Amino acid sequence: MTETSKHEWDIPATDDSPHEGGFRADLQITTDRGGPRYGEMIEQVRSFMGKVRYASPTPELADEVIEDLRKLNAKLDTMLVDEWTTPSGTRIDLPSRGNITLPPYEVKDGGPDGVDAEVTFEDFHLGGNGVAHGGHVAVAFDDLGGMAAALRTGGVARTAYLTVNYRSLTPLNTPLVLKTWVDRHDGRKLFVKGTLHDGDRLCADLDSLFIELKPGQP
């Protein structure tokens, strides 16, 4: 981190939002941080990452892209904030709460009974043979499984294990239905199940354990 930015949408973390469990204990959900075009910026980055996956630039074009990227990185270097202050992960108005490390998903319904989301794996998420990389499928299950656990307890939970069964190929650039729910809740242990469907076809399913963190647990 080089410098901390100071803008009206740069809402700092406070003592009232302790970072219990390595996550924001009180997730400061906002649609303000990052400004009104933050989502568009994320979309451009996503689109760029997808093109990089398929691009075969000439040496000249690679030179140009490197130069452009250097400039962009230098611009963002002047705007870096800490993990607790970044808009990434808090922008509930954006796909995957504005977190570019996650495949883009939209939560259609969510509560103590589970989460119903639409996820689209894009060109960037290519594994091979035109379909999604299994690791990206696991990332989607981890985040949305964690969300089901959090919505059940109202607290923060961390993944203890995550088993993904890959039942059939997961297509790219296709809206898929991903559901997660707490199958069993035993003290701090939340056994979370999930499914990923392309229409009627089951692509993958989830069997996982999330542990609710104790207050102040690092």
Ligand SMILES: CCCCCCCC(=O)SCCNC(=O)CCNC(=O)[C@H](O)C(C)(C)COP(=O)(O)OP(=O)(O)OC[C@H]1O[C@@H](n2cnc3c(N)ncnc32)[C@H](O)[C@@H]1OP(=O)(O)O
């Ligand atoms: C909305 C946003 C959602 C985002 C979700 C993203 C979630 C993530 O990716 S989290 C990151 C990945 N996970 C991690 O890094 C976890 C690393 N591990 C840990 O921090 C700890 O091991 C942790 C917290 C899971 C459990 O430790 P601790 O709190 O000390 O609990 P501990 O007493 O060991 O275990 C509690 C119970 O769970 C059981 N348990 C713990 N781990 C496992 C496991 N892997 N398999 C089976 N049982 C387990 C224990 O046996 C114990 O059972 P019981 O109460 O019946 O004796």
